[in-house]
Amino acid sequence: MNTKFFIFLLALALLGACNSGPQKILPVLGQPEVTERTVDGKTVYDSTEHKIPDFSLYNQEGENITQATVKGKVYVADFFFTSCPTICPKVKANLKKVYKEYKDQDDFLLLSHSIDVKHDTIGRLAWYADKFNIDAKSWHLLTGKHEDIYKLSPEYLIAALVDEGVPGGFDHSGAVALVDRHRRIRGMYDGTDPEKMKDLIKDIAILLAEK
Amino acid sequence: MRPFFLFFLLLGLFACKQPNAYGDGAMLYEKHCANCHGEQGEGLEELIPPLAQADALMQAGTAAACWIRYGLDGPILVNGQEFDNEMPENKALSAVEITNVLNYIRNSWGNKGEFLQLDQVQNQLLNCQK
Numbered sequence: 001m002n003t004k005f006f007i008f009l010l011a012l013a014l015l016g017a018c019n020s021g022p023q024k025i026l027p028v029l030g031q032p033e034v035t036e037r038t039v040d041g042k043t044v045y046d047s048t049e050h051k052i053p054d055f056s057l058y059n060q061e062g063e064n065i066t067q068a069t070v071k072g073k074v075y076v077a078d079f080f081f082t083s084c085p086t087i088c089p090k091v092k093a094n095l096k097k098v099y100k101e102y103k104d105q106d107d108f109l110l111l112s113h114s115i116d117v118k119h120d121t122i123g124r125l126a127w128y129a130d131k132f133n134i135d136a137k138s139w140h141l142l143t144g145k146h147e148d149i150y151k152l153s154p155e156y157l158i159a160a161l162v163d164e165g166v167p168g169g170f171d172h173s174g175a176v177a178l179v180d181r182h183r184r185i186r187g188m189y190d191g192t193d194p195e196k197m198k199d200l201i202k203d204i205a206i207l208l209a210e211k
Numbered sequence: 212m213r214p215f216f217l218f219f220l221l222l223g224l225f226a227c228k229q230p231n232a233y234g235d236g237a238m239l240y241e242k243h244c245a246n247c248h249g250e251q252g253e254g255l256e257e258l259i260p261p262l263a264q265a266d267a268l269m270q271a272g273t274a275a276a277c278w279i280r281y282g283l284d285g286p287i288l289v290n291g292q293e294f295d296n297e298m299p300e301n302k303a304l305s306a307v308e309i310t311n312v313l314n315y316i317r318n319s320w321g322n323k324g325e326f327l328q329l330d331q332v333q334n335q336l337l338n339c340q341k
Contacts, residue, residue, distance in 0.1 A: 085299045089247045089255050096256075131257040131296075167299070 026186040026203055030157060052155050052183040057113070057144035060125035061136045065111070069140070070183065074207040075109040076200070078176045078191055079153055079160045081116035082128045085167045087174045091191035092132065095176065101201050103138045108208065110139040113152065115160045115170050117143045157188060176200065180207045236315025239308055243301055252320045258296055260289040263320035276309050276332045277339035306333045
């Protein structure tokens with residue numbers, strides 16, 4: 001075989017492998033907020049990207065977790081409860097893979113919000129974290145005021161409601177939200193699907209590379 | 212001759228469609244148990260015990276039927292590891308369904324258990340502790 005041609009092909013193949021093209025940019029999700037103001041007697045409209053509002057909750061160690069905790073960090077948020085008889089254990093098993101991948105990264109966190117705050121006290125969450133072998137350094141299991149958590153879930157574009165008619169008494173989705181350093185949602189994933197978790201793991205790396 | 216040949220071919224095809232004697236059990240497992248115990252019966256850390264190669268399951272025999280129907284709580288030792296959590300009841304599952312799911316989990320993921328008969332499970336369900 002013609003060696004020159006072979007080297008040419010090899011170089012091409014290497015180029016293709018090294019240069020993966022421009023980095024994928026993740027969209028900002030959620031309704032932009034439109035505000036009205038008057039400038040020189042004329043009404044102008046400003047549109048701001050949807051951002052997760054301030055919050056104040058408690059983690060499995062009783063620490064107050066707020067917007068300050070996530071400041072400048074990339075994080076993953078979901079909603080669950082420790083006695084959940086349906087999809088939660090599956091979502092937790094999947095998120096554990098994400099945790100293992102990034103737990104040593106200082107600017108990455110996981111926030112799992114309990115939607116059953118009456119039952120999921122700080123003590124109960126501590127028990128769960130212990131049996132689930134996770135560290136509060138990178139994975140916060142959160143409890144707090146019922147209405148605070150139920151107000152927060154639609155901000156993450158995740159549905160949660162109390163429903164006596166469903167197993168466990170709470171209806172919610174297995175959705176997982178990926179939030180960037182500026183509290184903007186940049187991805188939504190089906191936490192019950194291991195394939196979607198692979199996408200999540202890749203997308204976290206993209207956001208971590210952003211400033 | 213032709214139609215006969217076709218008939219046997221079809222028969223053979225249908226026979227192939229039954230790869231697992233506990234097919235119904237697999238479906239029931241997926242629907243009622245896999246969320247917690249995992250697709251491969253692996254369990255979840257120290258929260259939910261495994262079913263794959265689990266001594267508690269294999270030694271319980273028909274008694275496991277009671278756990279499935281009425282749920283289970285309190286400390287239980289599985290392969291030397293203590294679990295102390297709660298498994299919810301499954302009141303909607305019939306004795307036939309419980310028999311199928313039991314035979315399925317007793318013979319999946321490396322488990323090998325003798326086949327439990329419906330009447331054994333029915334008898335057991337009349338004598339549950341709860």
